Each structure stands twice: as structure tokens, then as C-alpha cells.
Amino acid sequence: MRPALSSVLSRLLIDRSGGHRRLVLDAFASAMRFERFDDEERRARQDRSLADLLNHAARCVPFYKDRLSAARISPVEARAALRALPVISRADVQTNPESFFAQGVEGHRLDATGGSTGTPLRFRVDAATQRAREASLYWADSLAGWRYGERIAMLWGSDKDVKTSSQIARANLRWWLDNRRWYNAFNMGPAEMDRFHCEMTRFAPHIVVAYAGSMEVFARYLEDRGIKPAYPLRSIISSAEMLTPSARETIERVFGRPVFNRYGNREFGAVAAECHEHNGLHLNERDMIVEIDSPDPVNEPGRLIVTYLHNRAMPFIRYDTGDLARFAPATACPCGRLTPRLAALVGRASDTIRTATGKLIHGEFFTHLLYSARHVREFQFVQETLNTYRLLLVASEREPPEREAKWRADILEEVGADACLEIEYVDRIPVLPSGKRKFTLSKVT
Numbered sequence: 001m002r003p004a005l006s007s008v009l010s011r012l013l014i015d016r017s018g019g020h021r022r023l024v025l026d027a028f029a030s031a032m033r034f035e036r037f038d039d040e041e042r043r044a045r046q047d048r049s050l051a052d053l054l055n056h057a058a059r060c061v062p063f064y065k066d067r068l069s070a071a072r073i074s075p076v077e078a079r080a081a082l083r084a085l086p087v088i089s090r091a092d093v094q095t096n097p098e099s100f101f102a103q104g105v106e107g108h109r110l111d112a113t114g115g116s117t118g119t120p121l122r123f124r125v126d127a128a129t130q131r132a133r134e135a136s137l138y139w140a141d142s143l144a145g146w147r148y149g150e151r152i153a154m155l156w157g158s159d160k161d162v163k164t165s166s167q168i169a170r171a172n173l174r175w176w177l178d179n180r181r182w183y184n185a186f187n188m189g190p191a192e193m194d195r196f197h198c199e200m201t202r203f204a205p206h207i208v209v210a211y212a213g214s215m216e217v218f219a220r221y222l223e224d225r226g227i228k229p230a231y232p233l234r235s236i237i238s239s240a241e242m243l244t245p246s247a248r249e250t251i252e253r254v255f256g257r258p259v260f261n262r263y264g265n266r267e268f269g270a271v272a273a274e275c276h277e278h279n280g281l282h283l284n285e286r287d288m289i290v291e292i293d294s295p296d297p298v299n300e301p302g303r304l305i306v307t308y309l310h311n312r313a314m315p316f317i318r319y320d321t322g323d324l325a326r327f328a329p330a331t332a333c334p335c336g337r338l339t340p341r342l343a344a345l346v347g348r349a350s351d352t353i354r355t356a357t358g359k360l361i362h363g364e365f366f367t368h369l370l371y372s373a374r375h376v377r378e379f380q381f382v383q384e385t386l387n388t389y390r391l392l393l394v395a396s397e398r399e400p401p402e403r404e405a406k407w408r409a410d411i412l413e414e415v416g417a418d419a420c421l422e423i424e425y426v427d428r429i430p431v432l433p434s435g436k437r438k439f440t441l442s443k444v445t
């Protein structure tokens with residue numbers, strides 16, 4: 001569909017369910033203004049949001065009732081109050097989620113992440129967070145040259161288990177209105193990639209959003225067959241895992257379009273995104289305050305810690321994302337945005353699993369699979385040989401047998417019914433000699 005038509009239809013029809021899209025677009029416009037405010041103005045706005053958040057947490061969130069003063073925190077005091085609070089890990093939240101849920105907040109819903117670092121988490125979001133996350137993705141897409149209404153191809157994972165057929169029909173209508181098509185990155189054999197190529201050639205997306213590893217696999221597949229794709233019209237956005245220089249180079253060579261790196265997660269949407277200068281990722285400062293836990297955060301990577309300013313149902317305050325990053329040097333970006341930038345992200349490593357039949361399974365398949373976990377604190381999926389696999393789980397207690405059986409069936413469906421799969425409960429997941437953690441690990445070269 002033409003971008004202008006999609007932009008009109010999606011506004012009109014999606015807004016029939018309570019003005020949601022209008023509010024998302026307002027937040028998107030506000031994000032575009034925010035990054036042009038000078039340092040003082042941005043900081044003042046963040047301080048006001050932060051003070052509101054901390055006062056809310058002091059009143060309504062059990063974990064913070066004793067840790068924050070009963071007296072009202074002013075915007076001027078907010079940063080110091082924040083620095084005095086502990087850093088929270090995913091494991092802290094997992095162990096005692098109720099203490100992080102706000103009491104007396106209506107209208108929240110449950111969400112879950114498999115966790116980029118192999119730690120699943122169930123959490124709550126309110127409507128403001130759902131809108132802000134959507135708007136943050138528009139913002140990040142717009143840094144890669146996308147305009148509202150333009151066609152987007154998503155080479156991404158699918159949550160196939162959680163939808164009834166009527167939900168699927170509604171979602172499909174919505175994606176059609178939004179000019180968005182999905183291509184399943186969890187199932188990328190030669191036949192599927194041929195189909196992706198045909199469909200994308202017809203669809204002619206302006207941008208493709210993809211896992212870095214999946215896009216590289218797709219690029220190599222097309223290149224090996226001498227295919228020069230005519231899409232996307234504008235750019236490729238790489239997300240969800242580290243983009244290596246060689247992956248970027250391969251994708252740009254095959255598609256003839258620039259790659260824009262993005263960093264985000266399920267909890268907060270887009271955290272940082274690259275602009276057309278490609279010299280680091282601008283931080284999404286409207287939605288969050290980002291700290292890097294390092295004595296020299298420009299030269300020495302440290303834990304990336306986020307305080308998310310919107311979610312009243314479950315405030316994330318000094319939350320350790322599990323990722324490591326550095327700040328880019330504090331020089332002005334020629335693009336005119338005034339927000340600070342992240343340089344390299346470290347970590348977020350997963351291996352793509354190649355099965356005995358040559359099928360490729362992206363690591364994010366397993367994070368999606370583990371959405372349904374209740375007691376798992378950490379996991380790792382290991383390919384020992386072409387046909388033997390182990391799912392290692394660190395858990396507070398065993399998952400029910402029917403859940404384990406479901407995981408087993410889903411994994412065997414992907415890796416092959418004749419494969420040997422062990423599900424093992426272990427005390428800890430071994431860290432690689434490099435110090436990195438991988439949530440999928442293939443020992444097959």
C-alpha cells in the first residue's frame with residue numbers, strides 16, 4: 001500500500017480503539033522534539049519525570065517504601081536520591097516480583113522477556129509504557145530514514161504459541177494497515193529464504209528490521225546465488241544483538257543500502273539508535289536515564305543500567321539490563337541531535353544453531369520459548385554435536401512436567417524429531433573463557 005494511504009488508514013482505524021495511535025504519534029513527535037533540546041533543558045525535563053517516578057515508587061512499591069524517604073522528593077533532589085538506590089538485576093526481580101509491583105495501579109498487563117542474557121523475566125506494563133515503547137520504535141526507525149506510513153519488513157521472531165485465530169486475524173489486519181509484513185527469522189531454510197526474497201521483492205519495503213545474524217545469513221544466501229535484491233528502498237535496521245563490522249559490511253554490499261544499528265529490549269523499547277552519521281547510537285533520553293557502571297565509561301565498558309521514566313505499574317529504577325556498553329566521546333553529532341550516544345555494545349551473544357538438515361535456528365528462538373518459564377533464572381541451549389542438544393536451566397524449582405514436555409516438543413520440531421535432547425537443571429551456567437555469556441552455544445564448527 002502507498003505510504004500516504006497507510007498513514008491515513010492506520011490513524012483512522014487503529015484509533016477507533018480509544019485513540020491509542022494518536023497518543024503514540026504524540027509521543028513520537030515529542031521524542032523528535034526532545035533530542036533537539038539543549039543539555040540543560042533535557043536534564044530539567046528528566047529531573048521532573050524522575051522526581052515523579054521516585055515519589056510514586058516511595059508511595060506504592062513495597063521494595064522502595066523503606067528505601068526512599070517519606071518526604072516528597074523535588075526535581076533538584078531527584079538525581080541524588082536515585083544514586084542512593086541499589087542497582088537491581090533481573091534475578092532480583094525474578095526472585096521477588098511482588099515487591100516490585102506497584103500497589104493500587106489499575107490497567108496494567110503482564111509482559112515477558114526471554115532475556116537477551118539468558119535470564120527470563122515476567123513484568124508488568126501500564127498503558128503509558130505500551131505507547132512509549134511503540135513511539136520509541138517509530139523514533140528509532142525515523143533515525144534510519146523511515147517516515148510514518150512507509151512499508152516495513154520485519155525479519156524477526158514470531159510468538160506463534162500465544163495467539164488464537166481471531167487474535168491472529170486482528171493482528172494481520174493491523175499489520176496490513178500499518179504497512180508491515182513479518183518474515184519468521186526462527187525458520188530460515190533455503191525454501192523459506194527463497195520465499196522471503198520473492199515476497200519482499202513484491203512488497204518493496206522502505207526498510208527492513210532484522211536480527212543482525214539473520215540479516216547476514218539472508219544476505220549471504222542471496223549473494224551466493226548471484227541475486228542483487230531491489231529492496232529495501234531506504235535502509236536496514238539491525239537490532240537485538242551485536243552487529244559486527246563484517247556483518248554490516250556484508251549486508252551493505254548485498255543490499256546496497258546503509259545499515260543502522262539499534263539497541264533495545266522488551267522492557268523499554270528502543271534504548272538507543274544510530275543516525276545517518278553512523279558514529280554511535282543516540283540515547284532515548286525522553287524515556288529513560290542511562291548509566292554505565294564503569295570508572296571510565298567512554299573507554300572502559302560497564303553494565304548498562306536503565307531508569308525507565310514511564311512505567312507506573314512496575315517502576316524499573318537503576319535496572320541492570322545485563323548488557324555491557326561504552327559511551328561515545330561527548331562531541332556534537334553533525335546530525336544536529338543533542339543527545340549523548342552509546343559507542344560499542346558488548347555482549348548479547350548467541351550462536352545460530354545449524355541442524356543436521358542444514359536448517360538455521362536463531363538464538364532468539366530460545367528466548368521466546370522461555371517466555372513461559374516460571375522458575376527459570378537463567379538458561380543456555382547447547383548444541384554438542386550435529387544431533388545432540390542440551391537445554392541447561394538454573395531454576396528455583398523444577399518447572400511442571402507438562403511445560404518441560406511442551407519445550408521439548410517445540411525444540412524437537414525445530415532441530416529434528418530424531419535429535420537427542422536433554423533438559424538439565426544445573427547450579428550455574430558456565431561462563432566462556434572470554435568472560436562472555438551466551439544463551440545459545442554451538443560446539444559444532
Ligand SMILES: [Zn+2]
Nearest residue numbers: 275277333335
Ligand atoms: Zn547523530
